[in-house]
Amino acid sequence: MTPTNLPKNPKIGAAQIRLLERLTNACSVSGDEGELRSIVLELVRPAVDEVRVDALGNVLATKRGQGEGRPKVLLVAHMDEVGFIITHDDNEGFFRFETVGGADVRYLAGKPVWVGKEHIPGIIGSKPIHLTTWEERRQPISVDSLRIDVGPGNGSKVKPGDRATFATSFTRLGPSLRAKALDDRLGVATLLELVTHAPQNIDLLAAFTVQEEVGLRGAGVAAYALDPDLAIVLDSTPAHDLPSWDGSENTRYDARLGAGPAIYVADRATLSDPRLVRHLVETAEKAGIPYQIRQPGGGGTDAGAVHRQRAGIPSVSVSVPARYNHTPAAICRLSDWKNTLALVYAALLGLDGKGWKVEGV
Amino acid sequence: MTDLLALLKKLLAAPGLSGHEAPVREIIAEAWRPLVDEISVSRLGSLHALRRGDLPEPRPSLLISAHMDAIGLMVTGLAGEFLRITEVGGIDARILPGQLVTVHGRKDLPGVIVQPPSHLLPPDHHEDHVSLDNLLVDTGLAADEVRRLTRVGDLISFAQAPIELGGEVIAGHTLDDRAAVAALTVCLDELQKRQLAWDVWAVASTQEEETLGGAATSAFQLRPSLAVAVDVTFASSPGTPSYLAFEMGKGITLLMGPNIHPALYKVFKALADRLEIPYKVEVSGPHSGTDAYTMQVAAEGIPTMVMGIPLRYMHTPVEVVSMKDIARAGRLLAEFAAGLDTETMSKIVWE
Numbered sequence: 001m002t003p004t005n006l007p008k009n010p011k012i013g014a015a016q017i018r019l020l021e022r023l024t025n026a027c028s029v030s031g032d033e034g035e036l037r038s039i040v041l042e043l044v045r046p047a048v049d050e051v052r053v054d055a056l057g058n059v060l061a062t063k064r065g066q067g068e069g070r071p072k073v074l075l076v077a078h079m080d081e082v083g084f085i086i087t088h089d090d091n092e093g094f095f096r097f098e099t100v101g102g103a104d105v106r107y108l109a110g111k112p113v114w115v116g117k118e119h120i121p122g123i124i125g126s127k128p129i130h131l132t133t134w135e136e137r138r139q140p141i142s143v144d145s146l147r148i149d150v151g152p153g154n155g156s157k158v159k160p161g162d163r164a165t166f167a168t169s170f171t172r173l174g175p176s177l178r179a180k181a182l183d184d185r186l187g188v189a190t191l192l193e194l195v196t197h198a199p200q201n202i203d204l205l206a207a208f209t210v211q212e213e214v215g216l217r218g219a220g221v222a223a224y225a226l227d228p229d230l231a232i233v234l235d236s237t238p239a240h241d242l243p244s245w246d247g248s249e250n251t252r253y254d255a256r257l258g259a260g261p262a263i264y265v266a267d268r269a270t271l272s273d274p275r276l277v278r279h280l281v282e283t284a285e286k287a288g289i290p291y292q293i294r295q296p297g298g299g300g301t302d303a304g305a306v307h308r309q310r311a312g313i314p315s316v317s318v319s320v321p322a323r324y325n326h327t328p329a330a331i332c333r334l335s336d337w338k339n340t341l342a343l344v345y346a347a348l349l350g351l352d353g354k355g356w357k358v359e360g361v
Numbered sequence: 362m363t364d365l366l367a368l369l370k371k372l373l374a375a376p377g378l379s380g381h382e383a384p385v386r387e388i389i390a391e392a393w394r395p396l397v398d399e400i401s402v403s404r405l406g407s408l409h410a411l412r413r414g415d416l417p418e419p420r421p422s423l424l425i426s427a428h429m430d431a432i433g434l435m436v437t438g439l440a441g442e443f444l445r446i447t448e449v450g451g452i453d454a455r456i457l458p459g460q461l462v463t464v465h466g467r468k469d470l471p472g473v474i475v476q477p478p479s480h481l482l483p484p485d486h487h488e489d490h491v492s493l494d495n496l497l498v499d500t501g502l503a504a505d506e507v508r509r510l511t512r513v514g515d516l517i518s519f520a521q522a523p524i525e526l527g528g529e530v531i532a533g534h535t536l537d538d539r540a541a542v543a544a545l546t547v548c549l550d551e552l553q554k555r556q557l558a559w560d561v562w563a564v565a566s567t568q569e570e571e572t573l574g575g576a577a578t579s580a581f582q583l584r585p586s587l588a589v590a591v592d593v594t595f596a597s598s599p600g601t602p603s604y605l606a607f608e609m610g611k612g613i614t615l616l617m618g619p620n621i622h623p624a625l626y627k628v629f630k631a632l633a634d635r636l637e638i639p640y641k642v643e644v645s646g647p648h649s650g651t652d653a654y655t656m657q658v659a660a661e662g663i664p665t666m667v668m669g670i671p672l673r674y675m676h677t678p679v680e681v682v683s684m685k686d687i688a689r690a691g692r693l694l695a696e697f698a699a700g701l702d703t704e705t706m707s708k709i710v711w712e
Contacts, residue, residue, distance in 0.1 A: 090599075093526070093527065093528070094599060104458075104459075105489075106455075106458050106476055106489060106491060107458045107459035107476075109455055109456045109677070110456030110457075110460065110674065110677035110678060110679055111459055111460075111679065112521065112524055112532070112679055120527075121524045121525070121526060121532075122526070123524070123526070123532050123673075123674065123679040123681060124679075125598055125599065125673055125674035125677065125679060125681070126453065126455070126456045126600075126674055126677050127453075127598075127599075127600040127601055127674075128595060128601065128674065128675035128676055128677075129451050129452060129453040129675070129676050130451070130595075130650070130675060130676070131595065131601060131602070131605060132453060137453055137454070137455065138490055139490070140455070140489035140490065140491070141455050145599065145600055146599065147598075147599040149526070149598070149599075149673065149681065150526055150527055151526025151527040151528045151530040151532075151681070152527065152528040152530065152609075152610060153526070153527030153528020153529065153530065154526060154527025154528065155527070157527070166459075167524075168461070171471060173470075173471055173472070173500060173501025173502065174500070174501055174502045174503075174506065175501065175502070175503065176501030176502070177501075178471070178473060178501060240477075240478050240481075242443065242475070242477040242478070242481055242497065243440040243441055243443060243477070243481070243497075244477075244480075244481040244482075245477075245481060245482050245483050245486075245495060246483070247440075250481055252478075252480055258503070323475070323499065324459075324473070324475055324499075327458065327459045327475070328459040328461075328473075329459060329461060329473040331473070331499055331501050
């Protein structure tokens with residue numbers, strides 16, 4: 001007789017894509033992740049043994065498995081996104097703002113935004129081209145010179161301290177998905193799917209973290225509190241797989257769309273645990289899941305904060321590649337997201353408790 | 362009565378780049394058809410809508426124009442999954458990265474304009490400088506699909522949906538000059554309950570952003586006694602010098618300058634004063650940057666006037682105007698049209 005109480009395999013289907021749409025259309029700028037946290041809590045609470053919100057606003061959940069000696073595996077995805085914070089009311093519906101996280105300042109002028117918890121629509125305007133000089137158009141537009149304009153009638157609904165995000169709604173583009181904040185709603189959606197379909201051979205510790213974009217601040221305390229044997233960070237890595245201006249080979253692409261989940265070996269914040277890298281690569285090859293090694297170099301994920309906690313936590317990052325992260329509209333391939341979930345799930349199933357604990361030598 | 366906000370949103374959502382105005386023209390024709398006696402399309406694509414007057418023929422006529430064409434982009438080349446682009450109309454490339462667009466290929470494809478990282482740009486390229494030549498459009502499609510569905514010369518429209526801001530204010534692309542198309546609609550609406558002595562031609566003109574070819578040829582064909590261009594003007598906004606700009610929502614502008622017949626200007630000014638329609642005087646240089654520039658010199662010459670609707674962030678996909686100013690422009694136009702009689706032309710004379 002087939003047991004009916006085993007969880008089904010996680011997958012990315014229509015429901016998961018709708019969830020990603022809901023997650024990306026929500027606003028959750030670093031330090032003000034409440035909107036996303038409430039969605040995460042709603043979905044996580046029925047699926048886990050324990051869940052709590054810690055002092056920084058991280059959502060920490062535990063889903064225990066079965067059997068002896070099972071490893072405690074921390075999975076991390078950050079809830080926050082880059083955006084803006086209102087700093088001053090200039091009256092008549094105009095507001096000064098600063099960027100939060102690494103919002104790409106080349107992408108601000110002439111864009112719509114959502115301000116505050118009510119998603120008040122606003123505009124980041126730009127000086128008319130008719131009033132600019134040729135020299136001026138060769139210079140970048142400084143953030144200082146820009147304002148968020150919510151219109152004369154909505155000025156009283158916005159106040160300093162309110163956060164704002166790019167106002168881009170989720171769209172399917174053929175084999176791709178376009179949205180704001182794919183970094184890291186892709187990770188959040190993946191982790192939600194894993195939490196609700198947790199493998200039984202591990203204790204799954206899930207950290208939906210805050211303030212990744214402003215210095216990996218949430219993940220550190222989350223990892224300390226959950227005290228795992230090892231950690232896998234689920235993020236979205238920038239794909240710079242664009243053509244070069246003269247048609248020469250682009251050798252610094254970081255990651256490529258369509259080439260599968262990007263496994264981190266090293267970035268500026270973390271040297272990934274080689275055993276975990278090997279485990280992921282072997283799992284992918286055995287299961288026939290495409291993968292790529294994210295080009296070593298700059299950048300950083302929550303793994304940077306996690307691996308240094310306590311006496312050290314073996315860590316690795318697996319990312320869904322996306323172009324134009326930190327801009328109004330990022331693009332990823334649905335196939336990469338599916339393969340990322342498949343790889344991480346298969347890797348979790350292949351973990352046992354041996355080797356991860358601190359032992360005498 | 363036309364539901365003006367609904368019509369304007371429909372106009373803002375329609376493509377219609379300079380020289381390719383058919384999609385928006387159909388929407389305007391549908392809105393104007395019940396309001397006029399006759400409607401036709403010119404050889405260069407402008408929409409001509411006639412409301413007949415009751416003076417005996419040959420009747421004098423008034424032409425009111427608003428241009429319906431949009432600025433946008435065009436495909437100049439394919440690069441794998443990406444498209445290279447140039448502009449249609451004047452665009453500051455610095456506002457382009459991150460803009461949502463529709464590529465009008467073999468079918469309409471949504472996309473986004475992006476700037477490659479600096480290591481993929483020419484070596485002399487300044488780190489943060491944005492130049493149109495180096496921007497790309499990403500449709501999210503694989504290279505073979507891009508090759509199948511797009512080609513050089515395909516048009517690209519801004520896809521920014523209209524946004525209602527607080528206080529009867531709307532944002533969107535191509536409010537320059539579809540806000541004025543809405544104002545002409547207000548005028549035609551108002552004129553429903555009025556007797557007209559003169560013929561009134563409402564013209565939604567083409568190609569203003571590139572060559573002014575639409576209004577020039579419509580003025581020649583229709584040979585009006587007087588012509589009024591309604592266009593947008595600079596509204597006060599961050600970075601715009603206050604001496605060049607007018608407060609949005611606080612009234613329209615009446616232009617004076619070489620493109621404007623001074624006597625016609627005086628008639629408009631006196632009328633606005635009498636009706637207590639708020640306005641500011643806008644002094645324009647030798648090129649008003651409107652259809653009036655070409656209408657003035659059509660055929661043997663036509664006395665022209667220009668009205669301005671203050672608009673923020675001109676030539677971005679998030680232009681902003683006040684619905685109040687649109688209504689004011691429409692009302693003043695209607696009152697002017699309704700007041701035209703056998704005596705009018707005797708007042709439009711040089712001192």
